[in-house]
Amino acid sequence: MNVVDGVKAAALLFLAAIMQVSIFAQVHILGGVPDVLLVMLVAVALLRGAIVGAAGGFFAGLLVDTASLGRLGLTSLVLTIAGYWIGRYGETTGRDRAHAPFLSVAVVTILYSFGLLLVHFVLGDRAPAGAMLRGLLPAIALNLILTAPVYALVRRLLRPFDRSDLSTEVQLLG
Amino acid sequence: MAPPNRTARVAVLGSSVQRSRSSKHAAGRARSAVVRRLVLALLVLGALALLTISFRSPTSGALHNVQGTGASILRPFQVAAERVARPFRDAYGYVAGLADAKSENAKLKREVRELRAQSTQNLAAANLAASLQKLMNYETGPTYPKDYRAVNTSVISFPSGPFAQQIAIAAGSDSGIGINTPVVSADGLVGRVTNVSHTTAVVTLITDPDSAVAAQDLTTGVSGLIAHGPGSTLILDQVSKEKLVQKGDVIVTKGTRDRRYPDLYPYGIPIGRVLSAGPSDIASFLTVQVAPYASLDSLDSVAALVATKRASKLP
Numbered sequence A: 001m002n003v004v005d006g007v008k009a010a011a012l013l014f015l016a017a018i019m020q021v022s023i024f025a026q027v028h029i030l031g032g033v034p035d036v037l038l039v040m041l042v043a044v045a046l047l048r049g050a051i052v053g054a055a056g057g058f059f060a061g062l063l064v065d066t067a068s069l070g071r072l073g074l075t076s077l078v079l080t081i082a083g084y085w086i087g088r089y090g091e092t093t094g095r096d097r098a099h100a101p102f103l104s105v106a107v108v109t110i111l112y113s114f115g116l117l118l119v120h121f122v123l124g125d126r127a128p129a130g131a132m133l134r135g136l137l138p139a140i141a142l143n144l145i146l147t148a149p150v151y152a153l154v155r156r157l158l159r160p161f162d163r164s165d166l167s168t169e170v171q172l173l174g
Numbered sequence B: 001m002a003p004p005n006r007t008a009r010v011a012v013l014g015s016s017v018q019r020s021r022s023s024k025h026a027a028g029r030a031r032s033a034v035v036r037r038l039v040l041a042l043l044v045l046g047a048l049a050l051l052t053i054s055f056r057s058p059t060s061g062a063l064h065n066v067q068g069t070g071a072s073i074l075r076p077f078q079v080a081a082e083r084v085a086r087p088f089r090d091a092y093g094y095v096a097g098l099a100d101a102k103s104e105n106a107k108l109k110r111e112v113r114e115l116r117a118q119s120t121q122n123l124a125a126a127n128l129a130a131s132l133q134k135l136m137n138y139e140t141g142p143t144y145p146k147d148y149r150a151v152n153t154s155v156i157s158f159p160s161g162p163f164a165q166q167i168a169i170a171a172g173s174d175s176g177i178g179i180n181t182p183v184v185s186a187d188g189l190v191g192r193v194t195n196v197s198h199t200t201a202v203v204t205l206i207t208d209p210d211s212a213v214a215a216q217d218l219t220t221g222v223s224g225l226i227a228h229g230p231g232s233t234l235i236l237d238q239v240s241k242e243k244l245v246q247k248g249d250v251i252v253t254k255g256t257r258d259r260r261y262p263d264l265y266p267y268g269i270p271i272g273r274v275l276s277a278g279p280s281d282i283a284s285f286l287t288v289q290v291a292p293y294a295s296l297d298s299l300d301s302v303a304a305l306v307a308t309k310r311a312s313k314l315p
Helices: A003-020 A036-067 A074-091 A100-122 A130-158 B008-013 B023-056 B062-099 B103-136
Strands: B150-158 B166-169 B182-184 B189-195 B203-207 B214-219 B223-228 B234-235 B250-253 B270-278 B286-290 B301-307
Touching: A003 A036, A003 A130, A003 B062, A003 B150, A036 A074, A036 A100, A036 A130, A036 B023, A036 B062, A074 A100, A074 B023, A100 A130, A100 B182, A100 B214, B023 B062, B166 B189, B182 B214, B203 B301, B214 B270, B234 B270
Parallel strands: none
Antiparallel strands: B150 B166, B150 B301, B166 B203, B182 B189, B182 B301, B189 B203, B214 B223, B214 B250, B223 B234, B234 B286, B250 B270, B270 B286
């Protein structure tokens, strides 16, 4: 990944974090809240791998926690792991698969929600599992709607690597 | 069955694809895997360190100051994003409002007629109360809204999901806002400030489970504690079963002063209207459900109430 790509990815995540905190957090549809930052992170991680995914998740989470004067590190922790995991999926089994962004967004939305629930629970904060579960399906649907345009935008700005550049550490046979 | 000289690991991971490549390439891959795991470990450790520090000192300390500065830097971007989104939100609100505009108009007209009659009576009572207070040299603490300066400010971030019942506002200690400053909207009580930096502050909403507001029924004078209720409603808790609370009663802040539980809110801030009230077989108190006046999930701007009169200290 070159510097220009890094700047582009950082700008995209910055924009998504600001939009999430200022606009999307207020959009409640059937109890679900769309998460444009999560979708953007998934797109960046799928196209640029685990290290960029983890670093992007860390700094995007830091931005969210700073902008909302929330507990620093909380969102970073969950997004770092989410970015890394999706990055690995993109580097290995998810490469060149059209359904990869949609599958990743759906799975990560679930894991991210449970991750946040777990961290809040461990910290002794309010952890309303019922409210989270009620809003989960609408949130997945809303995130899936966002996936196509966001992934198309990110793919346009961050061109996918050639196959030869990608990691081949894990490759399924058959 | 795999032959005896092959392992399951080889069959699954497919390293045979790489057998023809040089060992240098394999070493490079191994190195990149180590780097990748190292980066992840460092970032997770960094996040945990930040989490620990901010958990231990959420409202003060060097990290809090850095966060406050960061929030100030990010504020113009948030305000810009909010301004870009506002026309779309307004358009949505306009279209959504059209659906029930006719019935709402009739309801509001009826309410205006009732309130006009009530207002005349209240004005007379208020004048009488003021003159009696003057005659008796009656001392009071800061009264709302007379002894409070409203710091009007925009909301720059909203509760993200079910975990946080907090909003961030675009005014902080530079405007006189401090911890526990009451925050209201044009409709009613919103919450109180629980974290503040120079130019921004975090407001914990009255729907937060940790929030408790001493409140009073304006019609019957019954007192209780406003707490988080089912969905987006509130409950008036700690009301004895023999007390009378009726549907439609207006609930306001009580503004009591107690040494152990000092009330953070001045008397008379409207909180909401009673949706339902009744005894329950299993509860020792009345079950009173209250609908908040303030639309807590769609706040654009709020006012932080900074006291201009010093509150008298309890002995």
